[in-house]
Amino acid sequence: MATVKKEIIGKLQEQILKLQGFKPERNAHATDFGLGIISTAFPGNIFPLAALHEFLATNLEDAAASGGFISALLAVLMKNNGVCLWISTQRKIFPPSLITFGLSPERIIFIDLQNERDVLWATEEALKCESLAAVVTELDEISFAQSRRLQLVIEKSRVTAFVIRKNAEKLSSTLAAARWRISAMPSVAIDGLPGLGFPRWHVELLKVKNGIPGNWIIAYAAGAFRPVTQVPFDGLKIRRAV
Amino acid sequence: MQKRYMSIWFSTLLTDWIRIKRPALSHLPLVFSDKAGNRMVITAVSKEAALLGIHLGMPLADARAIVPNLEVIENQHHKTGKLLAALGGWCIRYTPLVGLEEDQGLILDISGCAHLWGGEREYLREIVNRLRGLGYHVRAAISDTMGTAWAISRYGKISPIIKSGEELNALLHLPPMALRISPMASQKLIKLGLKTIGSFISMPRSVLRRRIGEDSMERIEQVLGQKEEHFSPITVPEVYSERLASMEPISTRKGIEIAIEKLLSRLCSSLQKDGMGLRSALLQSYRIDGKVIKTGIGTNSPSINMSHLFKLFSLKIDQIEPKMGIELFTMDAVRFDQLDPGQESLWMAENGTGGQKVTELLDRLAGKLGAQAIQRYLPQPHHWPERSIKKVDSLTEPLSLPWRTDRLRPVQLLKVPEPVQVSAPIPDYPPMLFRYQGITHQVKKADGPERIEREWWLEKGEHRDYYQLEDADGKRYWLFRSGHYSSEKASQWFIHGFFA
Numbered sequence: 001m002a003t004v005k006k007e008i009i010g011k012l013q014e015q016i017l018k019l020q021g022f023k024p025e026r027n028a029h030a031t032d033f034g035l036g037i038i039s040t041a042f043p044g045n046i047f048p049l050a051a052l053h054e055f056l057a058t059n060l061e062d063a064a065a066s067g068g069f070i071s072a073l074l075a076v077l078m079k080n081n082g083v084c085l086w087i088s089t090q091r092k093i094f095p096p097s098l099i100t101f102g103l104s105p106e107r108i109i110f111i112d113l114q115n116e117r118d119v120l121w122a123t124e125e126a127l128k129c130e131s132l133a134a135v136v137t138e139l140d141e142i143s144f145a146q147s148r149r150l151q152l153v154i155e156k157s158r159v160t161a162f163v164i165r166k167n168a169e170k171l172s173s174t175l176a177a178a179r180w181r182i183s184a185m186p187s188v189a190i191d192g193l194p195g196l197g198f199p200r201w202h203v204e205l206l207k208v209k210n211g212i213p214g215n216w217i218i219a220y221a222a223g224a225f226r227p228v229t230q231v232p233f234d235g236l237k238i239r240r241a242v
Numbered sequence: 243m244q245k246r247y248m249s250i251w252f253s254t255l256l257t258d259w260i261r262i263k264r265p266a267l268s269h270l271p272l273v274f275s276d277k278a279g280n281r282m283v284i285t286a287v288s289k290e291a292a293l294l295g296i297h298l299g300m301p302l303a304d305a306r307a308i309v310p311n312l313e314v315i316e317n318q319h320h321k322t323g324k325l326l327a328a329l330g331g332w333c334i335r336y337t338p339l340v341g342l343e344e345d346q347g348l349i350l351d352i353s354g355c356a357h358l359w360g361g362e363r364e365y366l367r368e369i370v371n372r373l374r375g376l377g378y379h380v381r382a383a384i385s386d387t388m389g390t391a392w393a394i395s396r397y398g399k400i401s402p403i404i405k406s407g408e409e410l411n412a413l414l415h416l417p418p419m420a421l422r423i424s425p426m427a428s429q430k431l432i433k434l435g436l437k438t439i440g441s442f443i444s445m446p447r448s449v450l451r452r453r454i455g456e457d458s459m460e461r462i463e464q465v466l467g468q469k470e471e472h473f474s475p476i477t478v479p480e481v482y483s484e485r486l487a488s489m490e491p492i493s494t495r496k497g498i499e500i501a502i503e504k505l506l507s508r509l510c511s512s513l514q515k516d517g518m519g520l521r522s523a524l525l526q527s528y529r530i531d532g533k534v535i536k537t538g539i540g541t542n543s544p545s546i547n548m549s550h551l552f553k554l555f556s557l558k559i560d561q562i563e564p565k566m567g568i569e570l571f572t573m574d575a576v577r578f579d580q581l582d583p584g585q586e587s588l589w590m591a592e593n594g595t596g597g598q599k600v601t602e603l604l605d606r607l608a609g610k611l612g613a614q615a616i617q618r619y620l621p622q623p624h625h626w627p628e629r630s631i632k633k634v635d636s637l638t639e640p641l642s643l644p645w646r647t648d649r650l651r652p653v654q655l656l657k658v659p660e661p662v663q664v665s666a667p668i669p670d671y672p673p674m675l676f677r678y679q680g681i682t683h684q685v686k687k688a689d690g691p692e693r694i695e696r697e698w699w700l701e702k703g704e705h706r707d708y709y710q711l712e713d714a715d716g717k718r719y720w721l722f723r724s725g726h727y728s729s730e731k732a733s734q735w736f737i738h739g740f741f742a
Contacts, residue, residue, distance in 0.1 A: 060654050060740045061717040067653040068742025083600050094655035094739065095619040095631055099645040101742075105631075106641050110617040111607060118611055125606055131599040184742075186686065186716035195689040196712050199742050220742075 017043050017210055033076050034225045038203065038218070042178075043210035049077075050158040051177035052151055054142075056168045056206070060092070063138075063164065065182040065201050067093055068101055070162050072220055074134055075102035077160060082133030085126045087111040087119055091138070102223045120146055123161070130157040140167040147174035179207040185217060198226070244406055248350040248366065249391035250373070250382045252329070255346045257288035259325055260315060262377040271309050275302045276319040285319050289379075322346060329373075330476045335528050335570045336369060338483070341473035344422075347395065349388055349473050356384075358487075362403050376532070385409060388473065389465030393420035409466060414440030421465055423458035430454060482518070482575035484508045491530050491567020498527075498562055498571075502555045503548075505573040510546040519544025519581035520551060527562055528570040535562050540613060541605045542637055544579040550602045554609045601637060621645050625694050627655065627738070649692065650710065652720045652739025659736035662721065666735075669727035672709045676721060678737050683713035691723075710741065718742075 031049060039045050055070065057063040074084055084107065086093065091112050095105035111126075113119050116139065123137045127150060142150075142163060154161060163176070181204040187197030198221035205213045219226040252258070261268045271294055274286035282302035291312065296305045306312055323342070330340040330348050336359075339351035356365040362384050373380045383394035385404035393413060394404060397420040404412045413420065416439050418428040430453060436442040442450065443462075451459050463469040484505045492498060502525065513520060522540040529535065539554040562568075604616055619631040621643055630646075666673040672688035690709035696702070704725030711719045718741035724734045 064653040064718075064740035064742050071653075071742075092654040092656065094627075094652055096621060096645055097651040097653045097655075097742075099647055100650065105645060106618065106620055108618075109604070109637070110619070111611070111615050112617060113611060113615055122607055122611065126603060129599050129603040132603075184716040184718060186714070187712060187718075189687075194687070196687050196710050196718065199718070200716065201742075 014044070031076060033073055035218075036225065038205070038214070038216055041205050041208055041211045041214050043208075048177045048209075049160050050154055052147060052154060052161045052163060052175060054174060054176040054179040055162065055164045056171075056179065056181045057164050057166060058168045062181070062183050063092070063166070065184050065199075066164055066180070067098075068199060068220065069180075069182045069201060069203070070136060070164075071098045071101035071103045072225065073162075074136070075223075078103065078107060078133045082107070083131070084108050084134045084136065085111060085122075085132060086136045086138075087113065087122050087126065088138035089113050089115065089119060101220070116140055123163075124149060124153055127153040127159050127161055128157055130159060132159050134160045134162065136162045136164070138164045138166060141165070141170060141172070142174055143172055144174055147176060151175045176207070177209045178205060178211075180205055188219070198222075244386060245351065245353050246356070246362070246384060246386060247388045247391045248352045248369075248382055248384045249343060249388065249395040250333075250348045250350070250369070250380055251392075251395040252326075252346045252348075253379050253381065254286065254288055255322060255325060255378070256286040256315075256318065258378045259321070260318075261288075267313060270313050271296070271311075272313045272315070273302075273305060274315050274318055276317055282316070327476055329378075331534065332532055333369070334477065334572075335487070336365070338477075338479040338485075339475045340477070341475050343388075343392065343473075345396075347392065349391070351473075351475075352384065366402060385412070387465060387467040388471050389422060389461065390467075392422060393465065396420060410443065413443070413465070414438065418442075421458070422461050423454060427454035427458040480574035480576065482509055482512055482578060483572060484512075485570065485572040487570045488568065491564075491569050493564040493567045495559060498559055498564070498568070499552075499556065501568075501571045502559075502573075503552060505571060506548055506551055506555070509573055509575060510548055510551070513575060513578060513581075514546050517581055518575075518578045519546050520575055521577035521579050522575075523551070524574045524576050525555065526572045526574075527564075527568045528572075529564065530566045530569050533565075535568075537562060538576070539605075539609055540577075541601070542608065542616075543601045544581045545602075545605070546581060547598075547602070550605065554605055557606070557609045604637070624697065626697060627651070627694070629697070629700075650741065652718075653742045654740040655720075656738055659722070659738040662735050662737045664721070664723075664735040666723075670707070672711060673721065673735070676711070676719075676735065676737075678719075683711075683717070683719070685711045686714055687712040694722075706736075708738070 031047065033047055035047065039047055042048055055066040057066045078084055086108050091110060095108065098105045111122050113122060119137060119139060123135060126132060126135045142165065150161060183202045185200040185202045187200050189197045198219050200217065200219040203216045203218050207213060217229050256274050257272050269290065271291035272288040273284045273291050273296060275282045276285045284296060284298055284300045284302060284305055287296050287298060291309065294309050296308060302314065326342050326346065326348060330342060333340045333348060333350060337350050337352050337355045341349045343349045356362040359365040359368055366382055366384055370380055370382050381395045383391045383398055383402040385391040385394060386406050387409060390404055390409040390413065393416055394402060397416045417437060418431040418439060421439065431442060447459065460469065464471045486501050486505050492501065520541060521544055522538060525537040527535040537558050539558065545551060608616055618634050618637060620634050620639065620641060622630055622632045623643060624630050663677040664673040665675055670691060672690055673685055675682055675684050688709055688711050691707035693705060693707050695705045706722040706724060708720060708722040711721055719737060720739035720741065721735055721737050724736060727733055
């Protein structure tokens, strides 16, 4: 009886998504990022590719955590060869570190620019190119109109875009499919040994289109996301969800 | 094909130039003077001054005595070469091969060019009229040999165009100086009463050689076309070069676009025949007022894709300012490479066309934002963090040594390490707390030290002892102490990076 109910609910949810204007990925061959229960937050339990993902990273520590998280995602996206563009001003990403997350740094092309306008232009141009695996952009601000421009380009080329927003002071709403915040958590010692353990992050999905926002703790070890645990909303000091 | 040369003589180059620049000086007796040894000597004379009896090489003091209100411009002699080179560049619109000539002249290799202007007479008239319009006094002559063209442009009195094989006839009545022989030799000939070329040219060579020397004999043979002569062109034409002259001056964007399209299609088809692809191209727009606007594009891999190359140019059309109009476009393939369809490296994409699209995207980015914006990194065999990677231009350069995975490196690395305040216990222990940008971080976990020596053969300085630190929030930092711990002075600590 319970399974029948679940099936019915699942079908109804799909219908609701259709009514909301959500089109599932045409070749709905879900790429498994190993995100575990985080995927349940997304519509259809599928991590939305060919969409705009926003990451809030106001300080360098958060930027480092986001960089690590994105690199781990990129590593999966670029598994079957491919190139990725990393567009930014004042880039601090240190390429050799990305190998830790299973990403080949030589397959990333960095575009270092002087001002934000050029970054937006370059991002739009890059997203037009369907041969890219993904485009990562570091930006201070992105307006609704700018995000819509990017979204329109993405709809044609089906390239996944990750936007790291360095300035969350003037946080405008955008057309992003998901808004993330990744921050560091104290690591767990490996087998009780002293020293640093594997990186552990607090993953906040602040907004997700047609999905359910949530809070998780995730560790990254030996090339995969390791035990992913849901954090109850009151379990952690929730930051102002913007 | 019979070679044809045109010689253009600027009889009063410097004075004409200064008059174009400063019209107030026209119709005044005008000379240029330069230092020769200890005194000022006249190096250029205007027509008006020459009529008053001033000649080249005369001391300036003497000239001033003859004409008290003489206009003198000093120390400009180096200008001659520059001016001629600029005028030579202007002449490129008439022929690709232009060279400088001794005694203020230009030599043009016009073989196969004149018919485009409707014949040699029209060609010569066009050039001379244009130059005169600019304000230069010029004389020009066309002939089979450079020597004859030189002679007729300087000394000729009848016709400036000498038909093939008639060089000798044209020269018969000219003075020996017209043969470009040394002044001594020509003086000698005149002293002997041989005042025209015709009076001695048919003499036996051995006799002449004894009188005027070997060098002068060589000049005579060159003038008559019995010995080959070469000049070095001021711009060496590119192997792949196309030109497009317009009937009417072009001053619209559409017009420029059409010109670029036409030139590109011709250039690409000639490159394709040889299996070559364009790496960088230069478009030169010759404006009607004499300016040349240069527009360059570059690609990341050889390409003969017309629409792509056109897109690169179209990003730069705004920089071409037509002003009065553009009368000639030339496009050179400055750099070209073997076009190899299999050259896309495997990492670019699963299928070959993908890599093509990526390089085209990068070309567009480079065209608008500059090639230095695009960076790719490969590992370098150095431990020093700043030197552990190198930039590479090429997108296809493979990994020559593997990325190091044995040491953890920070995701965010500061370009320059920033000093931090640290309280650390005894030597070689990691810090207990540190202060960075006004925030105190309690260190909960730490790894290290990892000592990295400075490469003494590259630079001097202290080594670094790196520690990986984790604070109470779980944020991870990369700090180092510069140099050894010493009890006398506090050691300097720096923050260098942030771990994920």
